[in-house]
């Protein structure tokens with residue numbers, strides 16, 4: 001993990017005061033960092049995950065820091081659950097502004113080992129959720145428009161070993177992002193993606209032992225593994241009016257790794 005002196009901190013302001021939004025898969029890692037950042041900027045944040053204890057801990061942390069957060073323990077791979085989550089926030093607070101489709105379930109396996117179960121679970125958590133999240137957000141957003149941010153991956157661009165479904169889903173997330181940007185642009189709804197490289201989260205820690213992490217950092221132009229807060233900064237930019245004329249775009253937050261040839 002990097003120290004604060006290496007990670008320049010951006011002082012949180014109140015640029016999202018009065019806004020309402022939802023972050024999926026926000027019990028840990030990148031989703032949690034985005035939820036915390038958005039709450040620190042004044043947004044009322046729906047904290048979603050299937051991990052109930054994790055959701056409660058994040059909501060408590062946000063409230064203890066003076067922010068506003070709502071617990072939404074639901075499987076957002078199901079269309080009805082996603083619509084319920086967005087409608088719960090929109091009805092309670094009278095508006096809906098920001099949707100972050102972050103949740104995913106990743107299972108690395110060789111092609112012969114892929115089962116209907118693992119395929120369906122990955123598709124539901126990582127692709128159906130983005131579809132339903134976009135649909136539900138577009139329905140709830142008003143005349144002011146809004147921002148939809150989809151969390152893609154370096155795997156959106158690359159072929160990774162034992163990750164055919166994951167690479168397919170994450171490439172698909174970029175296609176979905178571009179198509180939604182075209183369709184929703186006239187309603188002032190901007191749809192963009194962030195593509196993290198390797199980033200510290202419980203999932204990463206489980207699959208990236210220290211020697212592999214060092215090797216990965218050495219091959220990264222900026223010479224470190226990402227922190228969830230790095231991704232949260234890019235998500236904040238895409239949610240904020242600073243990116244008012246950006247839609248259908250993808251920002252890689254990977255220290256330069258994805259497109260480095262060395």
Ligand SMILES: NC(=O)c1ccc[n+]([C@@H]2O[C@H](COP(=O)([O-])OP(=O)(O)OC[C@H]3O[C@@H](n4cnc5c(N)ncnc54)[C@H](O)[C@@H]3O)[C@@H](O)[C@H]2O)c1
Nearest residue numbers: 025029030049050075076102103104125153198199201203
């Ligand atoms: N961490 C990385 O190195 C990395 C790199 C590239 C892209 N990403 C992407 O960033 C996003 C977050 O990754 P992470 O590593 O921080 O998180 P993670 O994979 O550790 O956790 C994802 C969260 O999503 C939740 N989730 C899974 N299925 C769900 C469902 N059906 N409904 C609600 N919640 C569900 C899980 O419970 C978990 O809390 C994912 O889309 C991932 O693919 C991560």
